[in-house]
Amino acid sequence: MTIKRWSRDEMAAKVARDIPAGSYVNLGIGMPTLVGNHLSAEREVILHSENGLLGMGPPAAPGDEDPDLINASRAPVTLLPGGAYFHHADSFAMIRGGHLDICVLGAFQVSVAGDLANWHTGAADAIPAVGGAMDLAAGANRVLVMMEHLTKAGESKIVERLSYPVTALACVDVIYTDLAVVDVTRHGLAVREIVEGLAFDELVRMTGVALSDRRASA
Amino acid sequence: MTIKRWSRDEMAAKVARDIPAGSYVNLGIGMPTLVGNHLSAEREVILHSENGLLGMGPPAAPGDEDPDLINASRAPVTLLPGGAYFHHADSFAMIRGGHLDICVLGAFQVSVAGDLANWHTGAADAIPAVGGAMDLAAGANRVLVMMEHLTKAGESKIVERLSYPVTALACVDVIYTDLAVVDVTRHGLAVREIVEGLAFDELVRMTGVALSDRRASA
Amino acid sequence: MIPATRRAGPAMIDKTVPTLADAVAGIADGSTVLVGGFATSGVPLALIDALLAQGARELTIVSNHAGNGDTGLAALLAAGRVRRIVCSFPRHKDSWVFDGLYKAGRIELELVPQGTMAERLRAAGAGIGAFYTPTAYGTDLADGKETRVIDGRAHVLEYPLHGDVALVCADRGDRWGNLVYRKAGRNFGPVMATAARRTIAQVREIVPLGALDPEAIVTPGIFVARVVQASDRDDAAATPRAA
Amino acid sequence: MIPATRRAGPAMIDKTVPTLADAVAGIADGSTVLVGGFATSGVPLALIDALLAQGARELTIVSNHAGNGDTGLAALLAAGRVRRIVCSFPRHKDSWVFDGLYKAGRIELELVPQGTMAERLRAAGAGIGAFYTPTAYGTDLADGKETRVIDGRAHVLEYPLHGDVALVCADRGDRWGNLVYRKAGRNFGPVMATAARRTIAQVREIVPLGALDPEAIVTPGIFVARVVQASDRDDAAATPRAA
Numbered sequence: 001m002t003i004k005r006w007s008r009d010e011m012a013a014k015v016a017r018d019i020p021a022g023s024y025v026n027l028g029i030g031m032p033t034l035v036g037n038h039l040s041a042e043r044e045v046i047l048h049s050e051n052g053l054l055g056m057g058p059p060a061a062p063g064d065e066d067p068d069l070i071n072a073s074r075a076p077v078t079l080l081p082g083g084a085y086f087h088h089a090d091s092f093a094m095i096r097g098g099h100l101d102i103c104v105l106g107a108f109q110v111s112v113a114g115d116l117a118n119w120h121t122g123a124a125d126a127i128p129a130v131g132g133a134m135d136l137a138a139g140a141n142r143v144l145v146m147m148e149h150l151t152k153a154g155e156s157k158i159v160e161r162l163s164y165p166v167t168a169l170a171c172v173d174v175i176y177t178d179l180a181v182v183d184v185t186r187h188g189l190a191v192r193e194i195v196e197g198l199a200f201d202e203l204v205r206m207t208g209v210a211l212s213d214r215r216a217s218a
Numbered sequence: 219m220t221i222k223r224w225s226r227d228e229m230a231a232k233v234a235r236d237i238p239a240g241s242y243v244n245l246g247i248g249m250p251t252l253v254g255n256h257l258s259a260e261r262e263v264i265l266h267s268e269n270g271l272l273g274m275g276p277p278a279a280p281g282d283e284d285p286d287l288i289n290a291s292r293a294p295v296t297l298l299p300g301g302a303y304f305h306h307a308d309s310f311a312m313i314r315g316g317h318l319d320i321c322v323l324g325a326f327q328v329s330v331a332g333d334l335a336n337w338h339t340g341a342a343d344a345i346p347a348v349g350g351a352m353d354l355a356a357g358a359n360r361v362l363v364m365m366e367h368l369t370k371a372g373e374s375k376i377v378e379r380l381s382y383p384v385t386a387l388a389c390v391d392v393i394y395t396d397l398a399v400v401d402v403t404r405h406g407l408a409v410r411e412i413v414e415g416l417a418f419d420e421l422v423r424m425t426g427v428a429l430s431d432r433r434a435s436a
Numbered sequence: 437m438i439p440a441t442r443r444a445g446p447a448m449i450d451k452t453v454p455t456l457a458d459a460v461a462g463i464a465d466g467s468t469v470l471v472g473g474f475a476t477s478g479v480p481l482a483l484i485d486a487l488l489a490q491g492a493r494e495l496t497i498v499s500n501h502a503g504n505g506d507t508g509l510a511a512l513l514a515a516g517r518v519r520r521i522v523c524s525f526p527r528h529k530d531s532w533v534f535d536g537l538y539k540a541g542r543i544e545l546e547l548v549p550q551g552t553m554a555e556r557l558r559a560a561g562a563g564i565g566a567f568y569t570p571t572a573y574g575t576d577l578a579d580g581k582e583t584r585v586i587d588g589r590a591h592v593l594e595y596p597l598h599g600d601v602a603l604v605c606a607d608r609g610d611r612w613g614n615l616v617y618r619k620a621g622r623n624f625g626p627v628m629a630t631a632a633r634r635t636i637a638q639v640r641e642i643v644p645l646g647a648l649d650p651e652a653i654v655t656p657g658i659f660v661a662r663v664v665q666a667s668d669r670d671d672a673a674a675t676p677r678a679a
Numbered sequence: 680m681i682p683a684t685r686r687a688g689p690a691m692i693d694k695t696v697p698t699l700a701d702a703v704a705g706i707a708d709g710s711t712v713l714v715g716g717f718a719t720s721g722v723p724l725a726l727i728d729a730l731l732a733q734g735a736r737e738l739t740i741v742s743n744h745a746g747n748g749d750t751g752l753a754a755l756l757a758a759g760r761v762r763r764i765v766c767s768f769p770r771h772k773d774s775w776v777f778d779g780l781y782k783a784g785r786i787e788l789e790l791v792p793q794g795t796m797a798e799r800l801r802a803a804g805a806g807i808g809a810f811y812t813p814t815a816y817g818t819d820l821a822d823g824k825e826t827r828v829i830d831g832r833a834h835v836l837e838y839p840l841h842g843d844v845a846l847v848c849a850d851r852g853d854r855w856g857n858l859v860y861r862k863a864g865r866n867f868g869p870v871m872a873t874a875a876r877r878t879i880a881q882v883r884e885i886v887p888l889g890a891l892d893p894e895a896i897v898t899p900g901i902f903v904a905r906v907v908q909a910s911d912r913d914d915a916a917a918t919p920r921a922a
Contacts (some may be wrong), residue, residue: 050649070719081646083620087866089798092794096813097560122866127778130793134818139813169817239690239691260691270622272900286476286630287473288620305627312899314571327651345526345538347524348550356570385575429457555807567807651897
């Protein structure tokens, strides 16, 4: 292939671009934390961290880290003026109660129905850990997923049916991969954007599920 | 009769005497509020008011009333050093969660099983109002009831079965009337104290339900 | 004081609105309106007066009381704008407006124990589908409700109480909608703020972003849509009444 | 500083205790112990160390994590004192103690979504018998659980998570047991404090009664049995370890 896949940073920029000013957003552990780097202070977006922060600011400057001021990924962060602290039950009340406009999550797989798998590989000897993934996936108004389009073995992570354990059913709204941006709609998956140099038909072949072409240019 | 019935104030003093130092206590609307007058600052008892106060102090001095600092009976009160404000869901979490040691309630009737009626006369044209009565009766660890022993018509308010609408079942621990102090036990009603000049048998006759005599002097 | 609004850029969040009319704009006929306050404390009087002027009809009101005297909720009831009230303590010596409507069959009442009302509002805000509570088991207020014995104790199944709008009275607020309350004026405000699609707060003072202690914010702005200054009780009373 | 204890008369409430050993005295074998903290924030390290020294065995631990490195919870696990852990996120790059015990079948794990864990603790503290939550519906973590469709949405029935004891880390406390926390160190502390029969708080500073702002108290003293000063992380680390 001659295409240049989007980097994680380019994917994060696309997610950031699609977050309306004024949104309340939770950025999940891993790749989604990169989205924070692409949000500008002039377009206010309020970040929630499930360990009890609203109005989370940028990472703490070296030397200014405070072990009591971390995000859900355990990284030292800051709080913006206007931010607030609260306890875990209140924090997940925000999540489960539908008050978050958007959460951005990593994934192992997303199905055509928007089912999400991101908490467990299902391997028999793996130690399971779920954290807030199921709450976020079930609770946020819009769930945006960031993941590579293909596994290292070249299999599509967008699938007809999940083979990994479910995090939440029918929850994903948009999938951002290194090859495409795909909306999950009631009428199936709709491709909104494709990496330069990749034909729609080729994307369909690589993905292996039905996709419709809804690109602005299409 | 030659007996001198206990006044409301004497009843309140008996209730206060039976509240151990260090207790968390809610005093219901009406007669129970008198109990506060008999608690001394040297024997700390922490008063809860269901509208969001813990560590409630004495009534506000004339001229110092604050419409935002009232108790559940709508009377202007104060907050002691060490007191706290919280919202209604947290306040009733305290009540329902079994964190109150004692609540003191007025009553229309109490049954031998400790069933309580204190929220509604059941009259067809009466406008019903329940407030926090059902929550307090169901939630507090010990429910102390203050009421006159007899209705104006001379009928006992301690009954075999409630004829007024139920507030909560099997919730009352002690009944303080103007004639006696009666414990509600698994083995029935046990009289702990009788007003001077009234014989136990006479109390049983007036009450009309089985009572056992457990007076210290008996 | 420079209004907090002035400081917000075009893509900045600014939930403050200049007038009480702006604050209650768009409340539709038939809405369920959660109204904070307990007796004299924390009642959003200015917003209730503004709702009266605004004109929405066929309202369902969720409030601990059903109005006292002739002002506030009582005035809204007297104007025939309330179809139904969900309430723990409607009756009071000065609840004559409600009493009259109720006895005339002109208002519907759903009586709810105070703690169950608070918890149903909390469930609405917290995304809980339903919950079992011991309160009211065996009473008339649990008639017809599903019950279940859990750990040897009988419980009643209760459902969330959602609002289209919540009107709350706080002490201070900022342009992000963060709120702190004053003493027992807190009461139902914070939990109602979580339970409505659109929460409108009247505050004594709008403060600059960052002025509220993040450790002491009671209602984080995520729960609030609009903030309006209504400086005190006298201002509220001075608002012209439509009825 | 004069210890707050000195000021309390004989019938005054004084929940402060002088030593960490006093704080954890009486925790019985087989207890369910709720342990606050999230990663590095708000972990009651001094109390965990004191529990290790105290000797209680066959414990069930409820905590968001299952221990990191070789200290704190990990040390308690390594000493074979924990039979079972209820947890949302046991696995981490430095959770080797738990990992080893788990793979050897020497510790039982109940994995709970983080929000469901927080809500089950809240239910325990708030006297809720059970609740329906949409979280985890259709997943392995809801296997065998009762479900119900409410308003078109599928929910899972969850039960309260009670503790015999809670160990929480707060910033300041007073002799009535009122607590305030520090930043994201708040996390599970306030909700665990409500869910245990006996809540024990380590605080950075014990302050005189009345020093905490009543508008900003996060855990009212009604939820707290004992308060002990443990001045900072270094002190906690300096506590002799029994294991």
